[in-house]
Amino acid sequence: xxxxxxxxxxxxxxxxxxxxxxxxxxxxxxxxxxxxxxxxSELTGKQHAHVMRDIRAMLEQVGEGQSKFxxxxxxxxxxxxxxxxxxxxxxxxxxxGYRADMRLKIIDRWLELEASTSPIPDPRVPRTxxxxxxxxxxQQDRIAAQADTIAxxxxxxxxxxxxxxxxxxxxxxxxxxDMRQAAKNxxxxxxxxxxxxxxxxxxYRKGEHWLAYQTKLDSGLLEHKLVTLHQESGRTKxxxxxxxxxxxxxRLGEMLHGWGVAR
Numbered sequence: 001x002x003x004x005x006x007x008x009x010x011x012x013x014x015x016x017x018x019x020x021x022x023x024x025x026x027x028x029x030x031x032x033x034x035x036x037x038x039x040x041s042e043l044t045g046k047q048h049a050h051v052m053r054d055i056r057a058m059l060e061q062v063g064e065g066q067s068k069f070x071x072x073x074x075x076x077x078x079x080x081x082x083x084x085x086x087x088x089x090x091x092x093x094x095x096x097g098y099r100a101d102m103r104l105k106i107i108d109r110w111l112e113l114e115a116s117t118s119p120i121p122d123p124r125v126p127r128t129x130x131x132x133x134x135x136x137x138x139q140q141d142r143i144a145a146q147a148d149t150i151a152x153x154x155x156x157x158x159x160x161x162x163x164x165x166x167x168x169x170x171x172x173x174x175x176x177x178d179m180r181q182a183a184k185n186x187x188x189x190x191x192x193x194x195x196x197x198x199x200x201x202x203x204y205r206k207g208e209h210w211l212a213y214q215t216k217l218d219s220g221l222l223e224h225k226l227v228t229l230h231q232e233s234g235r236t237k238x239x240x241x242x243x244x245x246x247x248x249x250x251r252l253g254e255m256l257h258g259w260g261v262a263r
Contacts, residue, residue, distance in 0.1 A: 033110075033114065033117060037083045037085075038073065039109070040091070040094070040095075043102070043105040044098060044102040044105065044106070046098075046102075052082065052083070052084065055084045055086065062090075069086055091106060092107070092110075175246065176245045176246070176248075177249075178242070178244075179193065179194060196252075198210075200255070202216050202221070202222065211224065212224065220247050221245060222243065222244055222245065223245055224241070225240070225243050226239070226240060227240075227241045
């Protein structure tokens, strides 16, 4: 170890304030890391003024200009104060004149700074031949799976194209049909269509008849039609019959297809 007065080693003290000024840029450039004289003071317990004196003595001995590393900070009173920002080599050179416990704190801090600044390896980049082959195989599997999915979608599109076209034509027509004819057009059993519409609150039962919810009437999906029935007694009776509009047929077709209802 150099003589005790090599860097003016002095008794412990604390500078104020005790903010750290180590610089760890987002660029990940380890060469641009510095440690401030204030942090050196904090880590070693030496007064900041004495650390500054040690730095000036060192810079003079190694032939470096003080202005190259000089900086300023604001103290607790808001006044500008001088400090130094040293790169790693000069920081380590400075602490060769300090006690071993002080040196260890500085070195540990540098290791922390370098670890936090070092870029994190990308786990997606293979590091060995086997990893590269595995990555290539996985990518090929994903491509094959995507191609299979596209092929299945194309088959469904081609299979459903006539039905979709028919529903589109129905939607553009006028008038309405009864539930039995609607089931025939949709290629489902009448009871299945009735239960499907009931469960989704399109229709409800009132006595012997099925009627539409008002929301479906207002949206033009269903309608009620008054029908006159002639009884054997010669009397007539007017009843309300549920009918499905062309718009309703188209919407039901989309819903049945989306839910995969068995025909």
